[in-house]
Amino acid sequence: MLIDWFTVAAQVINFLVLVWLMKRFLYGPIIHAIDEREKKIAAELADANAKREEAKKEREDFVTKNAVLDQQRANLMNKAKSDAERLSKQLCDKARQAADDITKKRQEALKNYARNLNQALKHLLHSLTASRTFDTSAKGSWRWFAYGASSHRNGSAGYLGLHSDGLKFRSPTDRYIYHHRCSNWGCCQRLTWVSPSRASVVKHNGRPIEPSRVI
């Protein structure tokens, strides 16, 4: 008989001991390691999912904020443009107004200059024509100046000639020259104008001035 029952019993015991040994030193640690690795992998996957969700949420927030910033920037740009246009218009209006003012002033200045020039030319012309009736060869020097209409009654302008030997008065309608020896030249405005019919009498400060020469 090939079956040794003692050996059978011993082998059964050996096998049961081997089962315990394997459970203690092999299966337990291996299964524990596998379970730990599966837990780690599950935790890593959960963490990855959570981070993916978080990244997705942050991306959405970023997109929203970008859109808000773009809108704000567009609003600021539009406001800046409108402000710039308004300021430009104001500056242009001011510049135009200033240019108009300058133009008006220039035109007025030109008018005044033209008027003054015209008057000066009249006076010059009159003096040139008047000087021909005087005897400039007289001794002494002549100094001519115009007098105002306040001392003239008939409205026509006259010339008061100042000779070195006294005041001589001459009018374009008068044919007389009156020699005035008054040393007070400031009283020349008190010269009174006498018509040609009374050309023989010219009063100055209440005193008559005798005509020195008749032209």
Next chain:
Amino acid sequence: MRLSPDQLIFWQYGWFHLNATIVFTWAIMLYMAIGAMLITRRLSTNHQRSGWQNLLEIVVVGIEKQISDIGLKDPQKYIGFLRTLFLFVAFSSLCTVIPYYEPPTGSLSTTVGLALCVFVAVPMFGIEAQGVGGYLKSYIEPTVIMLPFNIISEVSRTLALAVRIRFGII
């Protein structure tokens, strides 16, 4: 001519004797225990692990998957017994490359012992899973007529295991 390692007796004291079957079985047990201690001394729970750890994990997970494939729920209860049976027979056969080695599974005594373990384990797991009534009820399924055939199949399975391991493997 020696037909079985049982005939090679190293020591004997009365009916207590140590033959080659028992001694080589102890050697296999020692080899497997030391190997297991060495491999599981520094197990890695990261993605990087040693080749031996990888091999053991493949064996453990493979057997678990096969038990799940045949429909058994909660394979953890049967894993210890089945894996040990598988590893013992595998190592016994693989170590035949060692000179002067007598595989324990070459002895009918070893295979009968293993078959007896299975013979006891099957009803034990069945009762644990279904209860005594449920387990005994499975013998009369699908009909009561099948009762003797189920009992015969239990006994014949045991004998078949013993003979298949002894003559089929080594």
